[in-house]
Amino acid sequence: MHIGFDISQTGSGKAGCGYFAHALIKAMLELAPEHRYSLYPSFGDFYFDALMPFLNPYAGGHVHYGPRHLSRETARVFWNGPAVESVLNRPDIVHANNFWCPTQLASSRLIYTFYDMSFAVEPAWTTEANRVGCFDGVFRSAIAADWVVAISEASRVHYLNMFPHFPADRIRVIYPCSRFADSSAVGKRPKALDDVPVGRYWLNVGTIEPRKNQRRLVEAYARYLAQGGAPMPLVLAGGKGWLMEDFKKHLVELGVEAHVMMIGYVSDDELIWLYRNCCANLYPSLFEGFGLPVLEGMQFGAATLASNATSIPEVAGDAAILIAPEDTEGWAQAMLRLAGNRLERDRLRDAAIKQAARFSWEDSANQLLKLYEVAVASPKRSGLGQARCPNETTMNITKGASDK
Structure with a gap:
């Protein structure tokens, strides 16, 4: 041909x-x-x-x-x-x-x-x-x-x-x-996280734009902190998209600007490290054709909280906690539960690796x-x-x- x-x-x-x-x-x-x-x-x-x-x-x-x-x-x-x-x-x-x-x-x-x-x-x-x-x-x-x-x-x-x-x-x-061929890669710690302990941060990967739903995510994170959640930073790894010019102002209004780390576009090595070492990978997108950050995070054993909308359940299978993307309180409660339950995080990590292996x-x-x-x-x-x-x-x- x-x-x-x-x-x-x-x-x-x-x-x-x-x-x-x-x-x-x-x-x-x-x-x-x-x-x-x-x-x-x-x-x-x-x-x-x-x-x-x-x-x-x-x-x-x-x-x-x-x-x-x-x-x-x-x-x-x-x-x-x-x-x-x-x-x-x-x-x-x-x-x-x-x-x-x-x-x-x-x-x-x-x-x-x-x-x-x-x-x-x-x-x-x-x-x-x-x-x-x-x-x-x-x-x-x-x-x-x-x-x-x-x-x-x-x-x-x-x-x-x-x-x-x-x-x-x-x-x-x-x-x-996944774009990553080597599932055993350990990656490289981003300089922005030099002072953040391994396993002590929440991660969200994706362009910061309305469809990716980071606005509701930071609202859920604010509720999580207000309800006594461990003060782990929320790391947003992704470039600035459209229609989010007031996002930083929103962080200030919520009182979480000091706890949210917007580290921008990261290299592949840095992204691997972020997936491998997060407390959990959070993906609250409102609409996806697929949802690649869910699969890539699972490849490196990230415990995953993800939206139950559109294609994401096809990607995550039974290896993630799925929550309606509009349910801000549901996200906060899931974060509280996962932060205090090491056994559940380990179970999700094992399930994530098996689920990711289904895609080739x-x-x-x-x-x-x-x-x-x-x-x-x-x-x-x-x-x-x-x-x-x-x-x-x-x-x-x-x-x-x-x-x-």
């Missing part, structure tokens, strides 16, 4: 979507080197990383790079042009990974990775520009994709609820996995390769490969869906 694969979000600043694409292409290159791979550093006009043309992390004689674009405008013109399939040498597969997808492929099978549709659930969770761009991409997939890869059963169900015309037998669930990039890549084979052997979707979206407006957005 000639496999065309979107790597536009796999640069140095990659987040959830980028890690998914990066890990899958790496695994496929190892498992199936007999195929020809064309990797696309830019893909469409929604997400653009100007540094991607200079990054080449995927080596091999069977690996080739598609057109490189140094500006969003040249990428937009190319990917929306009528001759794109011919210029790409008509790959058997074109796999879209960054929310945008082409609608003009006449023979190549279009595979579309669907992460989640949180932007369509609650406008307050993101910006108008991101919401419009994400929905435009998902809508295009509903028109033109030959197959959809959903990253959870919850995402699959949501997609079909939003687009009931899409054939249910052409959407497959392929789970993401090798298994996921094998599933994807099998899907490619089925797609090539199957007809395109009833001639819809030539369909166009009613309104193909150019998305002039600096940052797309990379924080998913």
